[in-house]
Amino acid sequence: MIQQSLVLNRDADLILPVTIARRPQTSRDRKAGPGSDRRGMAARQQRPAAASDGSAEARRTDLRVNEKKCSWASYMTNSPTVIVMIGLPARGKTYMSKKLTRYLNWIGVPTKVFNLGVYRREAVQSYKSYDFFRHDNKEAMQIRKQFALVALEDVKAYLDEEAGQIAVFDATNTTRERRELILNFAKDNSYKVFFVESICDDPDVIATNILDVKVSSPDYPERDRESVMEDFLKRIECYKVTYQPLDPDEHDNNLSFIQVINVGRRFLVNRVQDYIQSKIVYYLMNIHVHSHSIYLCRHGESHYNVEGRIGGDSELSERGKQFSAALKGFVEEHRLSDLKVWTSQLRRTIQTAEELGVPYEQWKILNEIDAGVCEEMSYEMIEETYPEEFAMRGQDKYHYRYPGGESYQDLVQRLEPVIMELERQGNVLVICHQAVMRCLLAYFLDKSADDLPYLKCPLHTVLKLTPVAYGCKVDLFDLKVEAVNTHRDRPLKGRDAKKVSTGFEPGTLRFMNKVSTDAVPPAFLRRNSFTPLSSQDQIKRPRLYSMGNPPQARMSQAPALPSMQFSEVSEGAELLQSKCSRRRRMCSELKKQRERLFSTWMYHQF
Template sequence: MTRTPTGDLIRPNRKTNGVGVQAEDTRICVVMVGLPARGKSLIAQKVTRYLHWLSIPSKIFNVGQYRRSETPAPSASFFATSNPEGERLRRAAAEAAVNDMIKWFQRGAGLIAILDATNSTKERRRWIQNRCAAEGIQTMFVESKCDDPDLIMSNIREVKATSPDYKGQDPEVAAQDFLARIQNYEKVYETIDEDELDLTYVKLIDVGQRVIINQIKDYLQSRVVYYLMNLHIKPRSIWLSRHGESTFNLEGKIGGDADISERGEAYARSLPDLVRRCGDGRKLTVWTSTLKRTIQTARFLTFEKLEWKALDELDSGVCDGLTYADIEEQYPEDFKARDEDKYNYRYLGGESYRDVVIRLEPIIMELERSENILIVTHQAILRCIYAYFMNVAQEKSPWMEVPLHTLIKLTPKAYSTHEERLKADIPAVSTWRGKGSSAKHAEPTDEERNSMGKNVGSGH
């Protein structure tokens, strides 16, 4: 829910995607281009995840998945130019993917589709462009070019050797077969060049070391380009932690700029050891909000520290400093409305989760540019960042439990993000409240506040 300037509750316009773009006015097919093992599928997955996070409905149509329905585990010879049956089946798979994509657009299911395949010839790219143009669908080609043999081989071993095409095979044998597959594609591969200047395209060269942009035309295309220009696929991890338990946590209050409690202080002192246990000896940069409880929690870490206003907790407006019982009593309609649509509900004079996502976008871009970052921030902020990396649906993200005194390590992989959690042996109240639960049962009792176990409190 959001509010008018007079404070009246209104529902978001369901005809838009949350950023003011009318669904019926925008249909874009992002066409991946590149030799195998150049990170195309990784880029496609990342772009789709980013778009979902921004409330822009999108979907990947992977031609390889269509091909596997007929040829689940082909050898490299299937992709040879001298194999007409292989060529027929690959063409049929591409046609099936494009046909399903067009039907998806016709149903009004989304705004951006990503066609994930090599699309390695000018003839194939022109065919896709003509099919889309006939349906009123814009095309935007994204070519990933990379000649670094170490990066290519790393991608082969990490991704392709565990592909469904090589299920159950020896990884070394699979890698060699995939190298032979690449050689078959190289015989016919045509990079995007001056003959295709009428096309809208982005060329990412050597994992984004150079970016060439041509004929970008509208807002959503620009958003995709902005994201692509900030990507890198080098190995890295992101560490996430809430601040140590605060005095407001103990009192069941939300917002504010409280100090950490005695147990929060103990967590701050234990955090360097937690990081050492899962940090692999890497040099990290620590990001905190500008609020005291995050700065106090991070002060024993010996790494470089940066404070970000964008990492401050969700602004609870007139409810700042209140308990949920106070809110339920003083603003009963608001309390109910937030339970009904927590992602879109905006506190009077404050923010919604949707607002937080918008202000966190520069943080996400900086995270994509960076390598190893430790973020010490707040519950609502971590929910939004975690939802981005783990592709959590918007309606679920505000209800996720992100406990105090727990370090979360996220390691992005090609098709997913690996998660590890290390919990400090230091108790804290729980600030999680389930949907529909009464605020009266969300406040910690005196006994719970003094308990050394996991307790029940309240929070954003």
């Protein structure tokens, strides 16, 4: 690592590094301990060679990892995008960038924030006052430019090497010179650029933002509120001297951007280029900064919950009705008089809301995940009837799609309008289902796709979510009504785990005391959220191929499911079957033929 040279800025009383030769430490770097920067730099330098002469298995692993990250994102992006935040300090840029990143990751577009303040604090660890941000402080100005260059290098590494699709460059970027630097960087690397400028001249909003966020900033350890307010207002004045807002009429009329004026009271949108930029605009126009709470709970215990069945439209059990009464007491105790209540269109959520004695809205998109042919079955029945489907769901629960049903990723896309409405509303109680509640929780708590299907959402429990500065505060209320436990833990990993959970060894399938030597197809070569196909011609082809995601070679035909084939029966045995049994079998065959024809038609459409 290059030794830093230090100079003393007498005016600001700061020790300033002139040469910055390292990235800011991440949590992974700190865990690795001393010397991790050198090892990381060496690894980055050696990475191209390792990729070229690595083993075939390593290349296949890398392909699968990048394929998993990129395939769904390539439906919405055809090239990486850099979102550039613009605005004076205390205008909500970091708030918007964090929320936007959380939303884009939730809908399946890999996104990461690069906050320039983090880079500054890592390199300049002795901040004293606002003098560091004066435009006539030449040393500090040079260092701040170097921070930006280091951050842009990390942006490039994320988009090119880590399968990222969107990078959010969170900084003030108040001068045309800085924005021109970013535009040239994006042009050299074939990235799209979308600017998000936050403009606010409301002194009350600015003061509230400073007190809510900046007082607890690492820049001001053990400083009183008054001195923090004074110093930060002077910092803002330093930026105002050189601030050049976006000019939609002359200088910047060819750029793609949105201006958010006074925390969403007005918007100005210019030259939106593609679908993902329109999604960004749509989201930013729906988020509002106001104090509110969101209450999430599942319906009361149903008869199918007691029987261990999934899906269906069963009614509440006796304990479920007790929970409905307890929920009414909870609402009255917390004096939620202005509360809006939303339910699905299934009976168990409606019965739970009826007991409250208040108006409620039914949302069809809040219905439970569609389990397709597995509806109203227990997990034991699914494992016995469709062992391969059961095993594939354990491999990747988020992307796996039930035959004729939905995946968790499908459910996330379905619930997007609910998220938009929750961002706009006041206090809301959402009475929903386990999978739906997991998806909503994953958005507010910024959980990954791998963790989402395993979030614990117990029956007869209310979660209160209160948005705060850069996250969400969670309060849990157990209403003390017993219920069955419907949570299923994440399956164990490894070869032994597969033997235990599926009953067959990897590479073979045991069914009805017979062994098929066909390899068990991985979930990504079969039914999943990346393709509408459900026929045996399982070829995953994203509609748009983003950078780093080349077209896939045609896959070999996946083996048919033994559990869904019709075994031939002897003529004597067939004579013994009843007319009803033959009719059921014929109807089932016709239904599957229709499904195959429809799937083939869908394949040619897309």
